[in-house]
Structures are given as structure tokens and as C-alpha cells.
Amino acid sequence: MxxxxxxxxxxxxxxxxxxxxxxxxxxxxxxxxxxxxxxxxxxxxxxxxxxxxxxxxxxxxxxxxxxxxxxxxxxxxxxxxxxxxxxxxxxxxHPALRLAPPAPAGRPRVVFACTGNSARSPIAEALLRHHTGGHAEVTSGGSHPKEHLHPGAVRALRERYGIDVAGQRPRGLDGLTGRRFDYVITLCDKVREVCPEFPGRPRLAHWSIPDPATEKGGYRAFARAAAEIDTRVRQLLPVLASTTEQEVRP
Incomplete structure (x- = not known):
């Protein structure tokens, strides 16, 4: 009081x-x-x-x-x-004042982008799919996709969140440009400068997250990146939930 x-x-x-x-x-x-x-x-x-x-x-x-x-x-x-x-x-x-979580709404379409689609963007894709229980259409892509997901990213998702993406392969953003998304989120400062435009005027956001593959610390760098991405994904959930069905699918 x-x-x-x-x-x-x-x-x-x-x-x-x-x-x-x-x-x-x-x-x-x-x-x-x-x-x-x-x-x-x-x-x-x-x-x-x-x-x-x-x-x-x-x-x-x-x-x-x-x-x-x-x-x-x-x-x-x-x-x-x-x-x-x-x-x-x-x-x-006043102690009676409490923040109430918003009610879920719609089925938003989200794409995460980074350079190689081998660590940051597939981690974000997997975590958003995990936290929404599949009630979001999520994908990811890279401007210059690698051949395989980085083992550090696969390990971080498996050990910290119980998510298995070992069978997933990196995708190119070029193959996604014809699709409509409600949210386009870049996780790499480099790809932000070259990210292609998507139809339908999606909402754009940038998460400036260092590439764990170039950071010191080996696996710990991937664990740190996954933890930061998980925080941002959980913060994204109320944004997605507060979007009405009409806003999500015009």
C-alpha cells in the first residue's frame, strides 16, 4: 500500500x-x-x-x-x-493489482531468419513450436543455408528443452519468399540487411543475437544463445496471443 x-x-x-x-x-x-x-x-x-x-x-x-x-x-x-x-x-x-495473461487467439504464421539456418533460427523455430503446442505455423530459413544443423544447437535443444531436431535440415529463405507470414523475425544482424520481402505486409522484428558458432565457449555459447532465444520466444507469446483472428488472417 x-x-x-x-x-x-x-x-x-x-x-x-x-x-x-x-x-x-x-x-x-x-x-x-x-x-x-x-x-x-x-x-x-x-x-x-x-x-x-x-x-x-x-x-x-x-x-x-x-x-x-x-x-x-x-x-x-x-x-x-x-x-x-x-x-x-x-x-x-495496491496488492489487488495483478497482471492477467491474455487469452490465446488465432494461429499466427511466423518465420525466423538468420544466415546459415543452422543454429539461431532453427532454435527459435523449435522453441516457438514447443511453447505454442503446435498452435502456430512456424518455419525458419537462412540467406546462405548450411548443409546441416550445428551439433551445438541440436544438443542445446535436446538437453535443455527435450526437443529433438536431429533430422531437420537447413532451409533457404529464397524458397520461402512466396509464402505469406504474419511475423518475420531476424536473429542475425547480417541477414537483417538482406532479408527478402514477403507478401502481405508482415510485422517485422529484429533480435540481435550473436552467432554461437563464432563465440568462445563451445557448447556453452549455444546453451547461452538458446536461453536468450527462449526468453524472447516466451515474451513473443503474449504478442501472438493478443492478436485477433481477424488481424492474423485478414
Whole structure:
């Protein structure tokens, strides 16, 4: 319960500023570079950078160097941190305030894309199919597909989530360009620059996730990548669930 004179929670103070709220809204659906946020908000770059720094200092936003161009950084909103902060904010106002999960709706069509379709995108495909119990049409593809899935990706899915994709083979994005999707999600900074257009104006999102095959740590890099992708997939579920049947299939 709140009391007279009690300060507003830190999340409220951070999110209440109009520019920071718009930044949070943009980053809630996709990772972005500073220049993209400047263009979307129509604000000067120094102002956008200032408010991004405050959000980073508050632990809500993180930054990661682009694997396509090391001079760029992708900003990412930590949705789990936001969820915890929102829950704490509600409890600070009144214990009766609780967030209710949305009811499932529709059968969305989702494609995940990366370069080789050997690790990140097939992991995302398998996890979304797993978490939706098959109630989503999910596939994945690569701009330059490898011959086989990486053993580290296969092992991470099997050992951490009980999912067997050993018999799956990488696919090319070119073979998917005639299909209609509701969501196109890129997981690789490089493929984001060359991802083909799909018919039907699908919703686009970017998850800037390093290639575990090029990271140090061997299998641990694949386990880390799978854990991050699993977090993002679980955060995607309410977005898919809140989409009405009419929105999903126009």
C-alpha cells in the first residue's frame, strides 16, 4: 500500500518521460540502432542518446555491438526486467493489482531468419513450436543455408528443452519468399540487411543475437544463445496471443 509522500517507484519515474516511453515502445517490438530510433521518434540524436543512457543506467535497456557493422550497436529492451518492475509498481499501489495473461487467439504464421539456418533460427523455430503446442505455423530459413544443423544447437535443444531436431535440415529463405507470414523475425544482424520481402505486409522484428558458432565457449555459447532465444520466444507469446483472428488472417 502507498502512503502520503511516498515516492513513485523507479520504473514509473523512468518510463513516465514522453521520450523514454516512446523509446521503450519502439524497443518493445524489436532491437534497433540509434539512427533508427532517431528517425522513428523525430528527435535529435543527442536527446535520444541521453535518454537511452538513462534507460541503460536504470537496467531496462542493454546494448550490443552489431555483428554486421561493429561501429553500430543494437539496443534491446529487457522485457523480463520491465515485467518485474511493473509487477512491483502495481504492488506498491495496491496488492489487488495483478497482471492477467491474455487469452490465446488465432494461429499466427511466423518465420525466423538468420544466415546459415543452422543454429539461431532453427532454435527459435523449435522453441516457438514447443511453447505454442503446435498452435502456430512456424518455419525458419537462412540467406546462405548450411548443409546441416550445428551439433551445438541440436544438443542445446535436446538437453535443455527435450526437443529433438536431429533430422531437420537447413532451409533457404529464397524458397520461402512466396509464402505469406504474419511475423518475420531476424536473429542475425547480417541477414537483417538482406532479408527478402514477403507478401502481405508482415510485422517485422529484429533480435540481435550473436552467432554461437563464432563465440568462445563451445557448447556453452549455444546453451547461452538458446536461453536468450527462449526468453524472447516466451515474451513473443503474449504478442501472438493478443492478436485477433481477424488481424492474423485478414
Amino acid at each position: 502507498t502512503f502520503p509522500g511516498q515516492a513513485a517507484p523507479a520504473f514509473v519515474r523512468l518510463a513516465a518521460h514522453p521520450v523514454r516511453w516512446r523509446l521503450l515502445s519502439e524497443l518493445a517490438t524489436s532491437d534497433h540502432r540509434v539512427r533508427e530510433l532517431v528517425r522513428s521518434l523525430g528527435e535529435p540524436q543527442n536527446l535520444v542518446s541521453y535518454h537511452l543512457r538513462l534507460l541503460r543506467d536504470g537496467g531496462l535497456v542493454t546494448a550490443r555491438r552489431s555483428s554486421f557493422d561493429g561501429r553500430d550497436s543494437y539496443y534491446h529492451l529487457d522485457l523480463e526486467r520491465c515485467a518485474d518492475a511493473l509487477a512491483a509498481t502495481g504492488a506498491a499501489l
